[in-house]
Amino acid sequence: MASSTADNVLPKALQFHSASPLVDIGANLTHESFDRDLEDVIARAQAAKVNTLIVTGTDLAHAEQAVELAKQYPSVYATAGVHPHDASGWSVELAHKMKALHALPQVVAVGECGLDFNRNFSTPAEQEHAFEAQLALAVESGLPLFLHERDAGVRMREILTAWRDDIRDAVIHCFTADRDTLHGYLDLDMHIGLTGWICDERRGHHLRPLVNDIPLERLMVETDCPYLLPRNLPAKLKGRRHEPALLPWIVKEIAQWRGISEAKLGSATTRTAQRFFRLPTES
Ligand SMILES: [Zn+2]
Secondary structure, eight states, X not given: OOOOOGGGSOOGGGOOOOSSOEEEEEEOTTSGGGTTXXXXXXXXXXXXXXXXXXXXXXXXXXXXXXXXXXXXXXXXEEEEOOOGGGGGGOOHHHHHHHHHHHTSTTEEEEEEEEEETTTOSSOHHHHHHHHHHHHXXXXXXXXXXXXXXXXXXXHHHHHHHHHTTTOOXXXXXXXXXXXXXXXXXXXXXXXXXXXXXXXXXXXXXXXXXXXXXXXXXXXXXXXXXXXXXXXXXXXXXXXXXXXXXXXXXXXXXXXXXXXXOXXXXXXXXXXXXXXXXXXXXXX
């Protein structure tokens, strides 16, 4: 049956091709909202020149699903970790299963892991325990870290400072904090992932001047889809589900605040992502 209805194509006004190939370093494509049309979503990303997608694995089941997608699509890679919200479920057995995933060629980072003291779905003590266990797994595997931090910048920096000599590299994904927190991470030689948060004139305002403080070789871009639909889109999107094909709109916004071309910003973030995640450079 032809399933090509209006809601599985992007409105014309939103079809915006990137000036240079992009890597979406944070796409939650195992989210149930993509079950119905994942193939179309990946095809639309390719058409927009978002050539490479790194699917975030936020717990064991989602990390395993992300690996399956990476096996299925050559342009897709996976991360494997346990989100701070789920830290209360951390166990030695889970650590062994994660370690096995980290050994797979499809897995390019340990995470999403870190600290979230905003909602405390797991207690701070549980979060720190699961986080440090995953830092140890990153040291063991030699993989970089894909980190989540919300309202926990001070503690995060203390922990990362203690581990910095042993871990290879880390990116603070969906960075939304203040200037001091940003500089604390940059002083630790961390990478920064920016999302469509910066397109939000209500809560992303403070990020706009900060984009100039991030060296291009430390900056990567991500949708964090299906969450965080950018607010700079020139047309309404039915269902309001964010997807990788919309990443060029985020690049456009960051380039504007930085005062450089979208092509230059796009190619720099792609080079950085290829080096950081050790992706094949033809991607
Ligand atoms: Zn996150």
